[in-house]
Each structure stands twice: as structure tokens, then as C-alpha cells.
Amino acid sequence: MSRLPWIQSKWLEPARGNDEIESLLGRGGMGVVYKALHISLDRPVAHNIGRSQGMLQMKIASLKEHKEFTSALAKWHYDEWSYLHDVDSVERRISEFENEWGSDEIPQTFVAVEGDVLVGSASLLSHDMDTRMDLSPWLASVYVPVECRKKGFGSALVRHVVKEACKRGYRTLYLYTPGREDFYVRLGWSLIERTEYHGHNVSIMTINTE
Ligand SMILES: CC(C)(COP(=O)(O)OP(=O)(O)OC[C@H]1O[C@@H](n2cnc3c(N)ncnc32)[C@H](O)[C@@H]1OP(=O)(O)O)[C@@H](O)C(=O)NCCC(=O)NCCS
Numbered sequence: 202m203s204r205l206p207w208i209q210s211k212w213l214e215p216a217r218g219n220d221e222i223e224s225l226l227g228r229g230g231m232g233v234v235y236k237a238l239h240i241s242l243d244r245p246v247a248h249n250i251g252r253s254q255g256m257l258q259m260k261i262a263s264l265k266e267h268k269e270f271t272s273a274l275a276k277w278h279y280d281e282w283s284y285l286h287d288v289d290s291v292e293r294r295i296s297e298f299e300n301e302w303g304s305d306e307i308p309q310t311f312v313a314v315e316g317d318v319l320v321g322s323a324s325l326l327s328h329d330m331d332t333r334m335d336l337s338p339w340l341a342s343v344y345v346p347v348e349c350r351k352k353g354f355g356s357a358l359v360r361h362v363v364k365e366a367c368k369r370g371y372r373t374l375y376l377y378t379p380g381r382e383d384f385y386v387r388l389g390w391s392l393i394e395r396t397e398y399h400g401h402n403v404s405i406m407t408i409n410t411e
Pocket of ligand 1: 281342343344345346349350351352353354355356357377378379380381383384387
């Protein structure tokens with residue numbers, strides 16, 4: 202049982218590097234316990250950082266604050282999605298990232314970093330489908346490397362871009378996905394339509410950012 206009586210047992214979750222810490226609850230032999238927002242479950246949990254555990258915390262920042270990751274990110278994105286583009290290369294993707302750095306306007310790419318390791322990305326773009334220029338803006342390029350998946354990083358990146366769109370005054374956000382409709386439904390997104398894009402089946406989805 203918790204020594205902090207008001208922590209409900211249903212809050213207790215294993216310590217994870219991707220919770221958003223809200224406040225300190227207590228210190229003791231068990232280490233340090235924080236009240237945290239569990240990113241995937243979207244509810245408060247008690248986050249125990251034991252004495253033997255490192256203090257690594259995942260943070261999401263603009264790629265322009267972590268330019269050292271630009272080439273690696275361009276390569277990930279190219280390997281994952283080049284089949285959806287007629288003209289594509291790692292170099293083209295690097296130069297698109299570099300074009301974002303002169304302004305705070307969209308497009309903007311965000312990276313998830315744990316310690317000094319790149320663990321994912323997501324972008325906020327004006328347009329992402331040349332067949333749906335009527336819709337804007339878009340969540341795009343949500344990517345987490347295989348070895349870092351199922352730890353909540355992808356969900357945290359999606360939520361970060363939704364909040365970022367809201368802060369910028371966009372009430373509605375769109376995305377298309379070739380195969381992860383289920384992942385986005387669990388994060389509150391709704392299907393608009395299933396269609397074919399560059400010869401592949403994709404789902405177009407939307408969310409109210411407020
Ligand atoms: C889709 C993608 C971004 C998800 O990234 P992720 O970091 O694994 O995402 P999360 O960890 O937040 O969630 C993934 C699943 O792990 C589960 N999960 C999260 N934390 C977990 C944990 N500690 N233990 C077990 N499962 C966990 C989530 O509930 C979620 O379940 P679901 O897939 O059934 O919805 C990633 O698989 C990826 O980059 N795929 C290739 C590119 C891609 O498909 N991008 C998106 C569509 S365009």
C-alpha cells in the first residue's frame with residue numbers, strides 16, 4: 202500500500218520515462234514519488250523514480266533546437282514513407298527541415314528526446330495531401346523507431362502536436378495514415394474517409410484540438 206493515503210491504488214503504475222511530471226508527492230526509502238500525467242492513459246499516476254533508476258525524462262522540442270538529429274530523422278522518414286511520394290530523397294527531406302528553421306510559423310517538426318537519444322518525431326504542416334488541399338493543417342510524420350515503440354512516445358508526440366495546433370488557433374487538425382487508423386482512434390481522432398493515395402489505401406482523420 203502507498204504511504205501517501207490519497208494516492209488511489211488504481212493510479213499506481215510502473216515508473217516510465219514518458220510520464221509528464223506534475224508535482225512532487227514525497228521522498229523516502231522507496232526513492233522519489235511524483236504525481237504525473239500518464240501520457241498513454243491520459244490520467245494521473247504516481248510515478249516512482251527508484252534510487253537505482255536514472256532520471257531520464259522524455260522531452261519534446263522543435264527540431265530546430267536539436268539540429269543534430271536532422272539527417273537521422275530525414276533517413277527514418279524517407280525509409281518509412283518514400284513509397285507515398287513520386288519524387289523523394291533524404292536530401293530533399295533535409296532541405297525541407299532546414300526551411301522550417303527561419304520562422305516559427307508552420308510547418309514545424311518536433312522531436313522526442315530521451316536523455317540525448319532521439320526517440321521519435323511528429324510534424325505540423327499546412328498541407329500533406331496534394332489531393333486534399335482544402336484541408337489544413339495536418340499532423341504528419343509521426344514516427345518512433347522500432348526499439349522505442351510501445352512506451353507511449355508516439356501518443357505523446359501526437360498529443361503534443363494537437364496542443365501545438367490549438368495554441369496556434371487551429372480548432373481542427375487532419376492526418377492521413379496508411380495503416381494506423383486504430384492507433385489514432387484510441388487517441389480521440391475520427392475517420393473522415395478511406396481513400397486511395399498514390400496507389401495505396403489510406404484513412405483521412407480529424408480531431409477537434411480544443
Ligand atoms: C505508430 C507509432 C508512431 C506508434 O509509436 P509508439 O511510440 O509505439 O506509440 P505508443 O507507445 O504511444 O502506443 C503504441 C501502443 O503501445 C501501447 N503502449 C504504450 N505504452 C505501453 C507500455 N508501457 N507497455 C505496453 N504497451 C504500451 C499503447 O497503448 C498503444 O497501443 P495501440 O497500438 O494498441 O494503440 C510507431 O509504431 C511508428 O512509428 N510506426 C511506423 C510509422 C507509422 O506508422 N506512423 C503513424 C502512421 S502514419
